[in-house]
Amino acid sequence: xxxxxxxxxxxxxxxxxxxxxxxxxxxxxxxxxxxxxxxxxxxxxxxxxxxxxxxxxxxxxxxxxxxxxxxxxxxxxxxxxxxxxxxxxxxxxxxxxxxxxxxxxxxxxxxxxxxxxxxxxxxxxxxxxxxxxxxxxxxxxxxxxxxxxxxxxxxxxxxxxxxxxxxxxxxxxxxxxxxxxxxxxxxxxxxxxxxxxxxxxxxxxxxxxxxxxxxxxxxxxxxxxxxxxxxxxxxxxxxxxxxxxxxxxxxxxxxxxxxxxxxxxxxxxxxxxxxxxxxxxxxxxxxxxxxxxxxxxxxxxxxxxxxxxxxxxxxxxxxxxxxxxxxxxxxxxxxxxxxxxxxxxxxxxxxxxxxxxxxxxxxxxxxxxxxxxxxxx
Amino acid sequence: xxxxxxxxxxxxxxxxxxxxxxxxxxxxxxxxxxxxxxxxxxxxxxxxxxxxxxxxxxxxxxxxxxxxxxxxxxxxxxxxxxxxxxxxxxxxxxxxxxxxxxxxxxxxxxxxxxxxxxxxxxxxxxxxxxxxxxxxxxxxxxxxxxxxxxxxxxxxxxxxxxxxxxxxxxxxxxxxxxxxxxxxxxxxxxxxxxxxxxxxxxxxxxxxxxxxxxxxxxxxxxxxxxxxxxxxxxxxxxxxxxxxxxxxxxxxxxxxxxxxxxxxxxxxxxxxxxxxxxxxxxxxxxxxxxxxxxxxxxxxxxxxxxxxxxxxxxxxxxxxxxxxxxxxxxxxxxxxxxxxxxxxxxxxxxxxxxxxxxxxxxxxxxxxxxxxxxxxxxxxxxxxxxxxxxxxxxxxxxxxxxxxxxxxxxxxxxxxxxxxxxxxxxxxxxxxxxxxxxxxxxxxxxxxxxxxxxxxxxxxxxxxxxxxxxxxxxxxxxxxxxxxxxxxxxxxxxxxxxxxxxxxxxxxxxxxxxxxxxxxxxxxxxxxxxxxxxxxxxxxxxxxxxxxxxxxxxxxxxxxxxxxxxxxxxxxxxxxxxxxxxxxxxxxxxxxxxxxxxxxxxxxxx
Numbered sequence: 016x017x018x019x020x021x022x023x024x025x026x027x028x029x030x031x032x033x034x035x036x037x038x039x040x041x042x043x044x045x046x047x048x049x050x051x052x053x054x055x056x057x058x059x060x061x062x063x064x065x066x067x068x069x070x071x072x073x074x075x076x077x078x079x080x081x082x083x084x085x086x087x088x089x090x091x092x093x094x095x096x097x098x099x100x101x102x103x104x105x106x107x108x109x110x111x112x113x114x115x116x117x118x119x120x121x122x123x124x125x126x127x128x129x130x131x132x133x134x135x136x137x138x139x140x141x142x143x144x145x146x147x148x149x150x151x152x153x154x155x156x157x158x159x160x161x162x163x164x165x166x167x168x169x170x171x172x173x174x175x176x177x178x179x180x181x182x183x184x185x186x187x188x189x190x191x192x193x194x195x196x197x198x199x200x201x202x203x204x205x206x207x208x209x210x211x212x213x214x215x216x217x218x219x220x221x222x223x224x225x226x227x228x229x230x231x232x233x234x235x236x237x238x239x240x241x242x243x244x245x246x247x248x249x250x251x252x253x254x255x256x257x258x259x260x261x262x263x264x265x266x267x268x269x270x271x272x273x274x275x276x277x278x279x280x281x282x283x284x285x286x287x288x289x290x291x292x293x294x295x296x297x298x299x300x301x302x303x304x305x306x307x308x309x310x311x312x313x314x315x316x317x318x319x320x321x322x323x324x325x326x327x328x329x330x331x332x333x334x335x336x337x338x339x340x341x342x343x344x345x346x347x348x349x350x351x352x353x354x355x356x357x358x359x360x361x362x363x364x365x366x367x368x369x370x371x372x373x374x375x376x377x378x379x380x381x382x383x384x385x386x387x388x389x390x391x392x
Numbered sequence: 393x394x395x396x397x398x399x400x401x402x403x404x405x406x407x408x409x410x411x412x413x414x415x416x417x418x419x420x421x422x423x424x425x426x427x428x429x430x431x432x433x434x435x436x437x438x439x440x441x442x443x444x445x446x447x448x449x450x451x452x453x454x455x456x457x458x459x460x461x462x463x464x465x466x467x468x469x470x471x472x473x474x475x476x477x478x479x480x481x482x483x484x485x486x487x488x489x490x491x492x493x494x495x496x497x498x499x500x501x502x503x504x505x506x507x508x509x510x511x512x513x514x515x516x517x518x519x520x521x522x523x524x525x526x527x528x529x530x531x532x533x534x535x536x537x538x539x540x541x542x543x544x545x546x547x548x549x550x551x552x553x554x555x556x557x558x559x560x561x562x563x564x565x566x567x568x569x570x571x572x573x574x575x576x577x578x579x580x581x582x583x584x585x586x587x588x589x590x591x592x593x594x595x596x597x598x599x600x601x602x603x604x605x606x607x608x609x610x611x612x613x614x615x616x617x618x619x620x621x622x623x624x625x626x627x628x629x630x631x632x633x634x635x636x637x638x639x640x641x642x643x644x645x646x647x648x649x650x651x652x653x654x655x656x657x658x659x660x661x662x663x664x665x666x667x668x669x670x671x672x673x674x675x676x677x678x679x680x681x682x683x684x685x686x687x688x689x690x691x692x693x694x695x696x697x698x699x700x701x702x703x704x705x706x707x708x709x710x711x712x713x714x715x716x717x718x719x720x721x722x723x724x725x726x727x728x729x730x731x732x733x734x735x736x737x738x739x740x741x742x743x744x745x746x747x748x749x750x751x752x753x754x755x756x757x758x759x760x761x762x763x764x765x766x767x768x769x770x771x772x773x774x775x776x777x778x779x780x781x782x783x784x785x786x787x788x789x790x791x792x793x794x795x796x797x798x799x800x801x802x803x804x805x806x807x808x809x810x811x812x813x814x815x816x817x818x819x820x821x822x823x824x825x826x827x828x829x830x831x832x833x834x835x836x837x838x839x840x841x842x843x844x845x846x847x848x849x850x851x852x853x854x855x856x857x858x859x860x861x862x863x864x865x866x867x868x869x870x871x872x873x874x875x876x877x878x879x880x881x882x883x884x885x886x887x888x889x890x891x892x893x894x895x896x897x898x899x900x901x902x903x904x905x906x907x908x909x910x911x912x913x914x915x916x917x918x919x920x921x922x923x924x925x926x927x928x929x930x931x932x933x934x935x936x937x938x939x940x941x942x943x944x945x946x947x948x949x950x951x952x953x954x955x956x957x958x959x960x961x962x963x964x965x966x967x968x969x970x971x972x973x974x975x976x977x978x979x980x981x982x983x984x985x986x987x988x989x990x991x992x993x994x995x996x997x998x
Contacts, residue, residue, distance in 0.1 A: 159842050160840065160841065162842065163757070163758050163786065164759075166757055167758060280833075338830075338838060340832045
C-alpha cells in the first residue's frame with residue numbers, strides 16, 4: 016500500500032480520510048518486495064539480455080494509455096475507451112480536474128455564486144447554484160434545535176461514528192455495490208464526491224459560518240468541532256451526492272420508487288446525524304442537500320448532454336421551515352424564482368443553452384457515466 | 393422571522409353542538425382527518441336511563457354529520473373514543489359454547505396485557521397442565537364455533553359470551569383450555585423447536601423480544617421468584633397453583649402509547665374475564681362454612697397498562713366504569729400498576745390569577761413519530777370564552793393566540809381543543825394541546841422539536857394542572873418518554889397512571905420498592921389524586937420492582953421456556969402484589985396450603 020500514501024493528503028478534510036481506503040485491493044498489490052525482485056532478476060536473467068531476447072517488431076506486452084491527440088491538452092484522455100483503461104486513481108484525478116477547471120465562483124455580498132463555463136466555452140460563465148448565507152440570528156435560533164436533537168445521541172452514536180467517513184458500507188448494503196460487478200459506479204462515486212469536496216470547501220471558506228458549539232454551552236459535540244465553516248454540511252452534500260447519483264444510475268423515476276425512498280432516507284439520516292452529534296445546524300443540512308442534488312444534476316447534464324436539461328439551484332433560508340426536510344430542498348426552485356434571484360446577483364442570463372460544440376472536456380466523464388449506468392442495466 | 397406553518401388553532405368544538413360531552417381526542421381525530429367518516433369506532437359510553445340508573449358500556453358507532461351516531465343520544469352523559477375495532481357486534485345466539493375439562497380452584501387470576509407466553513413450561517401446574525385457561529386476543533380474528541371451518545385458522549375462535557348486548561366483546565379471537573392443553577401437550581422436555589413452531593402456527597408471539605411485558609407480569613402473578621434470582625425457585629408452592637385468564641390487547645393499538653384505546657379494551661376485557669370465570673369450566677376447590685357452591689369464584693385481575701394524562705381526579709369515565717363494574721361484581725379484585733412517571737416531568741402545576749398569565753415550558757422531542765398530547769385542566773370556574781392560549785416554539789415558531797374565528801388546519805402543527813365534561817375527568821374544563829409528530833417525512837406538517845412555551849390567561853383564580861401523555865415507542869427498539877415539562881412549574885406528585893386514581897375497596901394500586909433497602913423505586917409514580925374529596929393519597933401498596941439500586945428489576949420468565957431476564961417497573965410490582973393477594977385469599981380456605989406471601993409494604997411516597 017506504500018504506493019498510495021501520497022494520495023491521502025489532498026482530501027484530508029475532516030471525515031474524508033477514509034473514502035478511498037475502503038476498497039483496499041485498488042491498484043497493484045504488494046510493491047514492497049523490491050529486494051526479491053532485484054535478486055530474482057539478477058539470478059534469473061543476469062547476463063542473458065542479448066539480441067535473441069528482443070521482442071519481435073510490433074510485439075507489446077501490455078496496453079499503453081490512449082495518447083493525447085490534437086492540440087487541446089484536455090483531449091489527452093478524450094477517448095472513451097482510454098479513460099476506462101487508466102487506473103482508478105488517475106481516472107478520478109483527471110475527471111475531477113476537468114470538472115474543477117470548468118467551474119468558477121463569485122461572492123456577492125452574502126451570497127456565493129457557483130458558475131460554470133462548460134455550457135458555453137466562448138461565452139460568459141453561467142450559474143450552477145447560489146447559496147445565500149443565513150443570518151447570525153438564524154444560527155442562534157438553529158442552535159435551539161441542535162440542543163433538542165442532542166437527546167437522540169444515545170441511540171445514534173454508533174452510526175454517527177460509523178459515518179465519520181463516507182459510509183460506503185451503508186450504501187453498499189442498500190444495493191449491490193462491489194468492485195467486481197460495479198467498478199465504474201464506484202469510480203463515478205469517487206469522482207462525484209471528490210468534485211463535491213472541492214466545491215463544498217470553497218463555499219464553506221467563502222461563507223465562513225459558525226458551528227453550533229459557538230452558540231450554546233449545552234450542545235457539547237461528541238467530538239471536537241471541525242475547524243472550518245459549517246455551511247453547507249460536507250456530510251450532507253456527500254450523502255445526497257451518493258443517493259442522487261445512485262438514483263439516477265439505477266433509473267429511479269421518482270421519489271416514490273422504493274429504492275429512492277431508502278436512498279433518500281439514508282441521505283437524510285446521515286445529514287441529520289451530524290446535527291445530533293452537535294457539529295451542524297439543520298440549515299447546514301439543507302444547504303448540503305441542495306448542493307449535493309444540484310451537483311449531481313450538473314454532472315449528469317455534462318455526462319449526458321443530450322438526455323437531460325439543467326436548471327440552476329438556489330439556496331435561500333427564510334426560517335419558514337427551520338427543521339431539515341429533504342423534500343423541500345431537493346427540488347430545484349422554479350425557474351422564474353431562480354431567474355429573479357440569480358439575475359439580481361449576476362446581471363446575466365442564467366438560461367442554460369445547450370452544450371457548446373467542444374465536448375472534449377466532458378467526454379471522459381461521459382464515458383465513465385455510461386460505463387457506470389451500464390452496470391445497472 | 394416567524395414560523396408560518398399551522399398558525400391556526402382550533403378552539404371550538406364542531407358547529408351546532410353543545411360545548412358539553414365531547415371527547416377532546418375525538419374532536420382532535422375528527423378535525424385533523426385521523427377519523428374517516430365511514431369508520432366504525434367503538435366508544436366507551438356512560439348513560440343515565442329514564443329511571444335514573446347509570447350504565448357503562450362499549451358500543452359501536454359510525455360517524456354521521458361529524459358526530460358519532462348514537463342510537464339514543466339524549467341519555468349519553470359522557471363518552472370516549474376507542475380505536476377501530478375491525479369487527480362489529482354480532483348476534484351470538486347461534487353459537488354453542490365449548491366443552492372444557494373442569495379446573496378446581498379458589499381464586500382465578502387474570503392479566504390484561506400485551507402478550508401471553510402460554511406455551512412456556514414455567515406456567516404449568518403440578519400435573520404439567522398449563523395454568524393458562526383462556527386467552528382472548530382482542531386483535532385477532534377467529535373462526536366460528538363449532539367446527540372452526542375457517543381455513544388456516546385451526547386454533548383461534550370467536551369468543552362466545554352470554555353478556556347482554558353492549559357488553560358483548562364479540563370481536564377478537566380466543567383460545568379455550570382445549571386448544572391450550574392440546575398445544576401444551578406437544579411441548580415436552582427440550583421441545584424448543586416445537587415451541588417456536590407452535591407460536592408460528594398460532595401466528596402469535598413470533599417475535600418474543602418485542603413483547604415480553606406480558607410475560608414479566610404473568611411471571612409475578614403466577615410464579616414470583618425471589619428478587620435477587622437466587623436458585624430460581626418460586627416463592628410459593630406449586631400446590632397453591634391458580635389458573636389464569638389472559639386478555640391480550642391488540643398489537644396495532646399497543647404501538648400507540650397515548651392509550652386512547654385503553655378504556656374500551658379494558659372494560660371489554662374485564663367483562664370477558666368475569667364471564668369466562670363464571671362459565672369457563674372453573675369449579676370451587678373448597679367451601680367456607682357459610683358459602684354456597686354457586687357463589688362466584690374470586691377473580692384477581694392485574695392491569696399494568698395506563699396513560700400519563702387525564703385529570704387524575706379518579707373520576708374519568710373508565711375509572712367510574714370500573715367502580716360500577718366492581719360494585720356489580722363483588723368477587724372482582726383489581727390490581728393496577730401505579731405507573732413509572734415519577735421523575736419524568738410529565739406534570740406541571742401553577743396558580744392562576746384573574747389578570748395574570750401563566751407560562752409553561754415543555755420540551756417536544758425530535759424524530760418522534762407520535763403526536764404529543766398535553767392536557768391542561770382549568771378550574772371549574774373558568775369561562776372558556778375568556779381563556780386565551782399563546783403558543784410559541786423554537787426558531788420563532790408561533791402558533792398565535794386563540795380567538796374567535798380560529799379553525800383547525802388539516803396540516804396543523806398544533807391544535808387546541810377546549811371541552812367541558814371531558815371523559816378524562818371531572819375537574820374543570822380540559823384544554824387539549826396536540827403537537828404533530830416531529831419526525832420529518834410523515835403525513836402532514838411536522839412540529840419543530842425543542843422547547844415550546846404555552847402561555848395561558850384563564851381569567852380566573854385557582855390552579856391549572858398540565859399533564860403530558862405518553863409518547864414513548866412501545867415494542868421493538870423502544871425509546872423512553874421524552875416530551876416533558878421544564879422549569880419552575882414541574883411537579884412530581886399527581887403522576888399516578890391515568891386509570892389508577894380512583895378509590896375502591898377492592899382495588900389495589902401498586903407502587904414499586906427496592907428489595908435491598910426498602911426505599912421507593914425512583915420511577916414509581918406518586919399520588920395524591922387531584923380531587924379535593926375522596927382523595928387517594930398514593931398507591932395502596934408497594935411490592936418489589938427492583939432487587940437493589942445496583943440491580944434494577946426482578947427475575948422474570950421470558951416468552952420461551954427456560955428464558956429468564958430482569959424487568960423493572962410498577963408493572964411487575966403489581967403482578968407481585970396480585971400474587972401476594974391471591975395467597976392471602978387462599979390462606980383463608982380450608983385444606984389449602986398456606987405459603988408465605990412475598991413482601992408487601994405500604995406504598996405512599998414520603
